[in-house]
Amino acid sequence: MIDWDGYRLVTVDGDGTLWNFELTLRRALQRTADQFAARLGGVGPAVEQVTPAELRRLRDEVSARPDYAHASMDEIRRASFAEAAARVSIDDKEFVEGVFVDYKDYRFRHLVHYSDARPFLTALRRLGLLVALVTNGNTNAKKAALCDVIDASFVAYDVGLKKPDPQIYRHVVERMGVEAHATLHIGDDPIEDVDAARAAGLSTAWLDREGAQWPPTLDPPARRLTSLADCMP
Ligand SMILES: [Mg+2]
Structure with a gap:
Protein backbone atom coordinates (compact mmCIF):
# COMPACT_ATOMS: atom_id res chain seq x y z
CA MET A 1 0.00 0.00 0.00
CA PHE A 21 1.59 0.54 -26.61
CA GLU A 22 2.62 -2.81 -28.13
CA LEU A 23 -0.91 -3.86 -28.94
CA THR A 24 -1.84 -0.39 -30.23
CA LEU A 25 1.20 -0.30 -32.51
CA ARG A 26 0.70 -3.85 -33.80
CA ARG A 27 -2.90 -3.11 -34.78
CA ALA A 28 -2.03 0.20 -36.43
CA LEU A 29 0.85 -1.30 -38.42
CA GLN A 30 -1.34 -4.23 -39.50
CA ARG A 31 -3.79 -1.69 -40.89
CA THR A 32 -0.95 0.03 -42.79
CA ALA A 33 0.30 -3.34 -44.12
CA ASP A 34 -3.24 -4.11 -45.31
CA GLN A 35 -3.33 -0.79 -47.19
CA PHE A 36 -0.04 -1.61 -48.90
CA ALA A 37 -1.41 -5.07 -49.78
CA ALA A 38 -4.56 -3.58 -51.30
CA ARG A 39 -2.47 -1.16 -53.34
CA LEU A 40 -0.31 -4.04 -54.56
CA GLY A 41 -3.32 -6.03 -55.72
CA GLY A 42 -3.61 -8.27 -52.68
CA VAL A 43 -1.22 -11.07 -53.67
CA GLY A 44 2.38 -11.64 -54.71
CA PRO A 45 5.89 -11.43 -53.31
CA ALA A 46 5.74 -7.65 -52.86
CA VAL A 47 2.75 -8.02 -50.52
CA GLU A 48 4.72 -10.47 -48.39
CA GLN A 49 7.45 -7.86 -48.00
CA VAL A 50 5.30 -5.28 -46.23
CA THR A 51 4.41 -6.81 -42.88
CA PRO A 52 3.95 -5.08 -39.49
CA ALA A 53 7.29 -6.55 -38.40
CA GLU A 54 9.03 -5.21 -41.50
CA LEU A 55 7.45 -1.76 -41.05
CA ARG A 56 8.73 -1.78 -37.50
CA ARG A 57 12.21 -2.82 -38.59
CA LEU A 58 12.30 -0.07 -41.23
CA ARG A 59 11.29 2.49 -38.62
CA ASP A 60 14.20 1.45 -36.39
CA GLU A 61 16.54 1.48 -39.40
CA VAL A 62 15.49 5.04 -40.37
CA SER A 63 15.72 6.34 -36.80
CA ALA A 64 19.30 5.02 -36.51
CA ARG A 65 20.44 7.12 -39.50
CA PRO A 66 22.55 10.14 -38.52
CA ASP A 67 20.37 12.54 -40.56
CA TYR A 68 17.36 11.49 -38.46
CA ALA A 69 19.12 11.95 -35.10
CA HIS A 70 17.02 15.03 -34.30
CA ALA A 71 13.94 14.14 -36.32
CA SER A 72 10.51 13.91 -34.72
CA MET A 73 8.80 10.53 -34.43
CA ASP A 74 6.38 11.62 -37.15
CA GLU A 75 9.21 12.43 -39.56
CA ILE A 76 10.81 9.07 -38.85
CA ARG A 77 7.56 7.16 -39.30
CA ARG A 78 6.70 8.96 -42.54
CA ALA A 79 10.19 8.27 -43.92
CA SER A 80 9.91 4.59 -42.98
CA PHE A 81 6.63 4.28 -44.89
CA ALA A 82 8.25 6.00 -47.89
CA GLU A 83 11.10 3.51 -47.67
CA ALA A 84 8.64 0.58 -47.53
CA ALA A 85 6.89 1.96 -50.62
CA ALA A 86 10.17 2.38 -52.51
CA ARG A 87 11.14 -1.23 -51.78
CA VAL A 88 8.02 -2.56 -53.45
CA SER A 89 8.24 -0.04 -56.31
CA ILE A 90 5.32 2.13 -55.28
CA ASP A 91 6.35 5.54 -56.58
CA ASP A 92 3.49 7.59 -55.21
CA LYS A 93 4.04 10.31 -52.61
CA GLU A 94 0.32 10.85 -52.17
CA PHE A 95 -0.19 7.20 -51.29
CA VAL A 96 2.57 7.36 -48.69
CA GLU A 97 1.17 10.55 -47.18
CA GLY A 98 -2.35 9.10 -47.10
CA VAL A 99 -1.14 5.94 -45.38
CA PHE A 100 0.85 7.98 -42.86
CA VAL A 101 -2.07 10.29 -41.99
CA ASP A 102 -4.38 7.31 -41.62
CA TYR A 103 -1.85 5.46 -39.43
CA LYS A 104 -1.50 8.43 -37.08
CA ASP A 105 -5.19 9.00 -36.83
CA TYR A 106 -5.91 5.32 -36.18
CA ARG A 107 -3.09 4.91 -33.66
CA PHE A 108 -4.41 7.68 -31.43
CA ARG A 109 -8.12 7.03 -31.91
CA HIS A 110 -7.64 3.35 -31.08
CA LEU A 111 -5.12 3.71 -28.28
CA VAL A 112 -5.63 0.64 -26.06
CA HIS A 113 -5.90 1.88 -22.47
MG1 LIG B 1 6.76 2.76 -20.48
Whole structure:
Protein backbone atom coordinates (compact mmCIF):
# COMPACT_ATOMS: atom_id res chain seq x y z
CA MET A 1 0.00 0.00 0.00
CA ILE A 2 1.07 3.58 -0.55
CA ASP A 3 0.66 6.34 2.02
CA TRP A 4 -0.84 8.95 -0.29
CA ASP A 5 -0.80 11.65 2.40
CA GLY A 6 2.93 12.08 1.83
CA TYR A 7 2.47 13.17 -1.79
CA ARG A 8 1.18 16.19 -3.68
CA LEU A 9 2.07 15.07 -7.19
CA VAL A 10 1.99 11.73 -9.00
CA THR A 11 3.90 11.47 -12.27
CA VAL A 12 3.12 8.58 -14.59
CA ASP A 13 4.65 7.04 -17.67
CA GLY A 14 2.39 6.40 -20.69
CA ASP A 15 3.51 3.49 -22.92
CA GLY A 16 3.21 0.21 -21.02
CA THR A 17 1.86 2.03 -17.95
CA LEU A 18 -1.41 3.77 -18.89
CA TRP A 19 -1.88 2.23 -22.31
CA ASN A 20 -0.82 -0.94 -24.09
CA PHE A 21 1.59 0.54 -26.61
CA GLU A 22 2.62 -2.81 -28.13
CA LEU A 23 -0.91 -3.86 -28.94
CA THR A 24 -1.84 -0.39 -30.23
CA LEU A 25 1.20 -0.30 -32.51
CA ARG A 26 0.70 -3.85 -33.80
CA ARG A 27 -2.90 -3.11 -34.78
CA ALA A 28 -2.03 0.20 -36.43
CA LEU A 29 0.85 -1.30 -38.42
CA GLN A 30 -1.34 -4.23 -39.50
CA ARG A 31 -3.79 -1.69 -40.89
CA THR A 32 -0.95 0.03 -42.79
CA ALA A 33 0.30 -3.34 -44.12
CA ASP A 34 -3.24 -4.11 -45.31
CA GLN A 35 -3.33 -0.79 -47.19
CA PHE A 36 -0.04 -1.61 -48.90
CA ALA A 37 -1.41 -5.07 -49.78
CA ALA A 38 -4.56 -3.58 -51.30
CA ARG A 39 -2.47 -1.16 -53.34
CA LEU A 40 -0.31 -4.04 -54.56
CA GLY A 41 -3.32 -6.03 -55.72
CA GLY A 42 -3.61 -8.27 -52.68
CA VAL A 43 -1.22 -11.07 -53.67
CA GLY A 44 2.38 -11.64 -54.71
CA PRO A 45 5.89 -11.43 -53.31
CA ALA A 46 5.74 -7.65 -52.86
CA VAL A 47 2.75 -8.02 -50.52
CA GLU A 48 4.72 -10.47 -48.39
CA GLN A 49 7.45 -7.86 -48.00
CA VAL A 50 5.30 -5.28 -46.23
CA THR A 51 4.41 -6.81 -42.88
CA PRO A 52 3.95 -5.08 -39.49
CA ALA A 53 7.29 -6.55 -38.40
CA GLU A 54 9.03 -5.21 -41.50
CA LEU A 55 7.45 -1.76 -41.05
CA ARG A 56 8.73 -1.78 -37.50
CA ARG A 57 12.21 -2.82 -38.59
CA LEU A 58 12.30 -0.07 -41.23
CA ARG A 59 11.29 2.49 -38.62
CA ASP A 60 14.20 1.45 -36.39
CA GLU A 61 16.54 1.48 -39.40
CA VAL A 62 15.49 5.04 -40.37
CA SER A 63 15.72 6.34 -36.80
CA ALA A 64 19.30 5.02 -36.51
CA ARG A 65 20.44 7.12 -39.50
CA PRO A 66 22.55 10.14 -38.52
CA ASP A 67 20.37 12.54 -40.56
CA TYR A 68 17.36 11.49 -38.46
CA ALA A 69 19.12 11.95 -35.10
CA HIS A 70 17.02 15.03 -34.30
CA ALA A 71 13.94 14.14 -36.32
CA SER A 72 10.51 13.91 -34.72
CA MET A 73 8.80 10.53 -34.43
CA ASP A 74 6.38 11.62 -37.15
CA GLU A 75 9.21 12.43 -39.56
CA ILE A 76 10.81 9.07 -38.85
CA ARG A 77 7.56 7.16 -39.30
CA ARG A 78 6.70 8.96 -42.54
CA ALA A 79 10.19 8.27 -43.92
CA SER A 80 9.91 4.59 -42.98
CA PHE A 81 6.63 4.28 -44.89
CA ALA A 82 8.25 6.00 -47.89
CA GLU A 83 11.10 3.51 -47.67
CA ALA A 84 8.64 0.58 -47.53
CA ALA A 85 6.89 1.96 -50.62
CA ALA A 86 10.17 2.38 -52.51
CA ARG A 87 11.14 -1.23 -51.78
CA VAL A 88 8.02 -2.56 -53.45
CA SER A 89 8.24 -0.04 -56.31
CA ILE A 90 5.32 2.13 -55.28
CA ASP A 91 6.35 5.54 -56.58
CA ASP A 92 3.49 7.59 -55.21
CA LYS A 93 4.04 10.31 -52.61
CA GLU A 94 0.32 10.85 -52.17
CA PHE A 95 -0.19 7.20 -51.29
CA VAL A 96 2.57 7.36 -48.69
CA GLU A 97 1.17 10.55 -47.18
CA GLY A 98 -2.35 9.10 -47.10
CA VAL A 99 -1.14 5.94 -45.38
CA PHE A 100 0.85 7.98 -42.86
CA VAL A 101 -2.07 10.29 -41.99
CA ASP A 102 -4.38 7.31 -41.62
CA TYR A 103 -1.85 5.46 -39.43
CA LYS A 104 -1.50 8.43 -37.08
CA ASP A 105 -5.19 9.00 -36.83
CA TYR A 106 -5.91 5.32 -36.18
CA ARG A 107 -3.09 4.91 -33.66
CA PHE A 108 -4.41 7.68 -31.43
CA ARG A 109 -8.12 7.03 -31.91
CA HIS A 110 -7.64 3.35 -31.08
CA LEU A 111 -5.12 3.71 -28.28
CA VAL A 112 -5.63 0.64 -26.06
CA HIS A 113 -5.90 1.88 -22.47
CA TYR A 114 -5.29 -0.52 -19.61
CA SER A 115 -8.59 -0.91 -17.81
CA ASP A 116 -7.12 0.23 -14.47
CA ALA A 117 -5.65 3.50 -15.85
CA ARG A 118 -8.66 5.81 -15.81
CA PRO A 119 -10.10 4.61 -12.47
CA PHE A 120 -6.67 5.00 -10.86
CA LEU A 121 -6.07 8.53 -12.18
CA THR A 122 -9.62 9.51 -11.23
CA ALA A 123 -9.03 8.29 -7.65
CA LEU A 124 -5.78 10.28 -7.40
CA ARG A 125 -7.52 13.44 -8.51
CA ARG A 126 -10.31 12.84 -6.02
CA LEU A 127 -7.65 12.84 -3.28
CA GLY A 128 -6.58 16.28 -4.48
CA LEU A 129 -3.29 15.09 -5.96
CA LEU A 130 -1.80 16.61 -9.09
CA VAL A 131 -1.16 14.17 -11.94
CA ALA A 132 1.44 14.63 -14.70
CA LEU A 133 2.28 12.41 -17.66
CA VAL A 134 6.01 12.02 -18.40
CA THR A 135 6.66 10.19 -21.66
CA ASN A 136 9.38 9.54 -24.23
CA GLY A 137 6.64 8.64 -26.72
CA ASN A 138 4.49 11.05 -28.72
CA THR A 139 1.14 10.57 -26.99
CA ASN A 140 0.07 13.39 -24.67
CA ALA A 141 -2.96 13.43 -22.38
CA LYS A 142 -5.13 15.05 -25.06
CA LYS A 143 -4.28 12.47 -27.72
CA ALA A 144 -4.88 9.73 -25.13
CA ALA A 145 -8.29 11.25 -24.28
CA LEU A 146 -7.22 11.52 -20.61
CA CYS A 147 -7.18 15.33 -20.30
CA ASP A 148 -9.88 15.22 -17.64
CA VAL A 149 -7.72 13.11 -15.29
CA ILE A 150 -4.20 14.40 -16.11
CA ASP A 151 -3.16 17.95 -15.21
CA ALA A 152 -0.11 18.26 -17.47
CA SER A 153 1.83 16.33 -20.11
CA PHE A 154 5.61 16.36 -20.47
CA VAL A 155 6.56 14.85 -23.82
CA ALA A 156 10.31 14.31 -24.16
CA TYR A 157 10.57 15.65 -27.71
CA ASP A 158 8.84 18.91 -26.72
CA VAL A 159 10.65 19.30 -23.40
CA GLY A 160 14.05 18.67 -24.99
CA LEU A 161 14.93 16.17 -22.25
CA LYS A 162 14.48 12.43 -22.41
CA LYS A 163 14.23 9.62 -19.87
CA PRO A 164 16.47 8.19 -18.42
CA ASP A 165 18.04 11.65 -17.96
CA PRO A 166 17.03 12.54 -14.35
CA GLN A 167 16.84 16.17 -15.52
CA ILE A 168 13.46 15.53 -17.10
CA TYR A 169 12.05 14.66 -13.66
CA ARG A 170 13.65 17.74 -12.08
CA HIS A 171 12.10 19.83 -14.85
CA VAL A 172 8.66 18.27 -14.26
CA VAL A 173 8.55 18.82 -10.49
CA GLU A 174 9.80 22.37 -10.91
CA ARG A 175 7.17 23.16 -13.52
CA MET A 176 4.46 21.56 -11.36
CA GLY A 177 5.64 23.59 -8.35
CA VAL A 178 6.08 20.53 -6.14
CA GLU A 179 9.14 19.27 -4.25
CA ALA A 180 10.73 16.06 -5.56
CA HIS A 181 10.21 14.32 -2.20
CA ALA A 182 6.45 15.03 -2.40
CA THR A 183 6.27 13.33 -5.80
CA LEU A 184 5.72 9.67 -6.66
CA HIS A 185 6.63 8.42 -10.12
CA ILE A 186 5.04 5.23 -11.50
CA GLY A 187 6.28 3.50 -14.63
CA ASP A 188 7.07 0.15 -16.23
CA ASP A 189 10.69 0.72 -17.23
CA PRO A 190 13.29 -0.06 -14.53
CA ILE A 191 15.90 2.32 -15.97
CA GLU A 192 13.84 5.13 -17.54
CA ASP A 193 11.18 5.28 -14.85
CA VAL A 194 12.47 3.90 -11.57
CA ASP A 195 16.22 4.44 -11.61
CA ALA A 196 16.10 7.85 -13.33
CA ALA A 197 13.28 9.25 -11.18
CA ARG A 198 14.86 8.19 -7.91
CA ALA A 199 18.14 9.75 -9.06
CA ALA A 200 16.17 13.02 -9.24
CA GLY A 201 14.91 12.54 -5.66
CA LEU A 202 11.38 11.31 -6.44
CA SER A 203 9.69 8.37 -4.74
CA THR A 204 9.11 5.59 -7.22
CA ALA A 205 6.98 2.53 -7.91
CA TRP A 206 7.79 -0.05 -10.58
CA LEU A 207 4.75 -1.24 -12.50
CA ASP A 208 5.46 -4.80 -13.55
CA ARG A 209 2.38 -5.85 -15.53
CA GLU A 210 4.10 -8.72 -17.33
CA GLY A 211 5.98 -10.39 -14.48
CA ALA A 212 9.34 -9.18 -15.79
CA GLN A 213 12.76 -9.65 -14.25
CA TRP A 214 14.19 -6.68 -12.37
CA PRO A 215 17.69 -5.96 -13.79
CA PRO A 216 20.22 -7.39 -11.29
CA THR A 217 22.58 -4.47 -11.89
CA LEU A 218 20.09 -1.92 -10.46
CA ASP A 219 19.20 -1.31 -6.82
CA PRO A 220 15.87 -3.02 -6.14
CA PRO A 221 12.70 -0.93 -6.57
CA ALA A 222 11.15 0.60 -3.45
CA ARG A 223 7.72 -0.62 -4.57
CA ARG A 224 6.61 -3.18 -7.08
CA LEU A 225 3.06 -3.17 -8.46
CA THR A 226 1.50 -5.71 -10.79
CA SER A 227 -1.31 -3.35 -11.75
CA LEU A 228 -2.47 0.16 -10.92
CA ALA A 229 -5.35 -1.42 -9.02
CA ASP A 230 -2.69 -2.67 -6.54
CA CYS A 231 -2.26 0.84 -5.19
CA MET A 232 -5.70 2.30 -5.75
CA PRO A 233 -6.23 5.05 -3.15
MG1 LIG B 1 6.76 2.76 -20.48
